[in-house]
Amino acid sequence: MNIIEGTNVATAFSVLFIIFLIVDTALKFWLDSREINCIKAHRSAVPEAFAQKITLQAHQKAADYSIENIKFGQKERWFNLLFLLIATFGGLIQLIYDCFTAWFGSGLITQILIVGCFAIISSILDLPFSWIHQFKLEEKYGFNTMKPKQFFKDLGVSTALSVILGVPLLAVIFWLWEASGQLWWLWAWLVYVLFNFALLWVYPNLIAPLFNKFENLPQGELFDKVSSLLKKTGFESNGLYVMDASKRNSKGNAYMTGFGKNKRIVFFDTLIKKLTPDEIEAVLAHELGHYKLKHIYKMMAVSFGIAFVIFALLDVFAGSSWFYEGLGVVLNEGQSHAVALLLFSLALPVFTFPFTPLSSLSSRKHEFEADKFATENADGRSLITALVKLFSDNASTLTPDPIYSAFYSSHPDAATRINAIEKLLKNENK
Numbered sequence: 001m002n003i004i005e006g007t008n009v010a011t012a013f014s015v016l017f018i019i020f021l022i023v024d025t026a027l028k029f030w031l032d033s034r035e036i037n038c039i040k041a042h043r044s045a046v047p048e049a050f051a052q053k054i055t056l057q058a059h060q061k062a063a064d065y066s067i068e069n070i071k072f073g074q075k076e077r078w079f080n081l082l083f084l085l086i087a088t089f090g091g092l093i094q095l096i097y098d099c100f101t102a103w104f105g106s107g108l109i110t111q112i113l114i115v116g117c118f119a120i121i122s123s124i125l126d127l128p129f130s131w132i133h134q135f136k137l138e139e140k141y142g143f144n145t146m147k148p149k150q151f152f153k154d155l156g157v158s159t160a161l162s163v164i165l166g167v168p169l170l171a172v173i174f175w176l177w178e179a180s181g182q183l184w185w186l187w188a189w190l191v192y193v194l195f196n197f198a199l200l201w202v203y204p205n206l207i208a209p210l211f212n213k214f215e216n217l218p219q220g221e222l223f224d225k226v227s228s229l230l231k232k233t234g235f236e237s238n239g240l241y242v243m244d245a246s247k248r249n250s251k252g253n254a255y256m257t258g259f260g261k262n263k264r265i266v267f268f269d270t271l272i273k274k275l276t277p278d279e280i281e282a283v284l285a286h287e288l289g290h291y292k293l294k295h296i297y298k299m300m301a302v303s304f305g306i307a308f309v310i311f312a313l314l315d316v317f318a319g320s321s322w323f324y325e326g327l328g329v330v331l332n333e334g335q336s337h338a339v340a341l342l343l344f345s346l347a348l349p350v351f352t353f354p355f356t357p358l359s360s361l362s363s364r365k366h367e368f369e370a371d372k373f374a375t376e377n378a379d380g381r382s383l384i385t386a387l388v389k390l391f392s393d394n395a396s397t398l399t400p401d402p403i404y405s406a407f408y409s410s411h412p413d414a415a416t417r418i419n420a421i422e423k424l425l426k427n428e429n430k
């Protein structure tokens with residue numbers, strides 16, 4: 001390809017990138033305004049289905065909190081857009097690349113330093129947003145229970161972890177890229193998959209305890225209920241734990257981590273405080289449903305499949321000079337794996353955003369299936385009361401806009417979910 005043709009392709013790619021940026025931004029703001037209008041329109045009264053279940057005060061708190069969260073997200077979005085433009089066309093990545101290659105050459109260490117430097121800059125810029133979200137917004141609505149000291153402790157631990165886990169992973173991938181020929185991306189993908197499997201073991205055993213205390217669920221009514229539920233559903237687990245989530249946030253939740261026999265069931269202490277043992281049993285039955293119906297494995301398979309495509313695309317883009325030039329970077333030596341990786345990870349979400357509803361769709365289907373599993377194996381009525389309590393305590397809106405939900409929500413809205421559970425219960429009683 002001659003120089004003029006190459007430049008044309010680069011320009012065309014720039015134009016395409018900017019068109020997608022504009023479309024994404026317009027789409028995001030349009031979705032936001034729909035959601036805000038829908039919440040505002042229903043703010044004055046509790047929806048009929050919940051009239052007996054939650055107070056007007058709780059309903060309005062949820063409306064205000066949801067709207068404020070969206071508006072905060074918009075500010076962050078403008079900032080991120082500006083940063084993306086500065087990083088690409090504004091020359092930030094070019095500057096980092098020029099400095100590090102001038103100082104240290106273009107070897108493996110330089111590539112890691114380039115990614116590291118960029119990651120540090122973007123995390124520092126992200127900090128004020130995390131701070132304001134936690135200590136202003138969450139605080140205002142009574143959710144924040146975190147002390148500033150904890151915030152910095154978390155920051156220190158997660159930074160150290162990113163270095164300990166991220167640098168070796170990056171080094172292996174860059175090394176494969178350099179040393180293993182045309183199919184480097186296939187090997188890199190394999191390493192990525194293995195790394196994720198290793199994390200499934202490492203996370204509950206070594207990482208989560210750095211952030212929280214885990215105590216065995218004490219003997220008693222809840223312990224008995226949960227144990228018999230596990231027995232009934234034939235679920236193998238490596239222990240029941242209570243986690244001190246209350247040191248950061250007052251919102252309740254439960255989750256499961258691990259793989260095979262190494263699975264742990266973790267209840268937030270905030271959940272145990274708010275829900276009755278029957279309700280917790282029902283919530284856990286829902287989570288067990290995700291495992292028993294193989295949702296977790298399906299999601300993993302899908303995400304590894306997507307990663308496979310991403311690595312293959314990365315190979316194609318990294319080998320084309322129009323990709324760098326189209327995003328505002330000129331390399332003085334044919335390729336830079338670090339720059340390719342940075343540009344690719346910045347550009348990819350811009351092109352994939354319009355497809356977000358696809359992933360939300362399958363996730364919502366899984367939620368209905370897990371609710372069905374829960375009503376079959378625990379008390380459906382308790383699942384309903386638990387959902388109402390969680391929605392109300394977490395100030396989630398009960399009146400979302402349908403198109404906004406179709407785009408973003410991994411879970412169906414409360415009314416739809418409760419309706420579906422009530423239908424199942426009616427059929428059971430027939």
Ligand SMILES: [Zn+2]
Pocket residue numbers: 286287290366367370
């Ligand atoms: Zn679920």
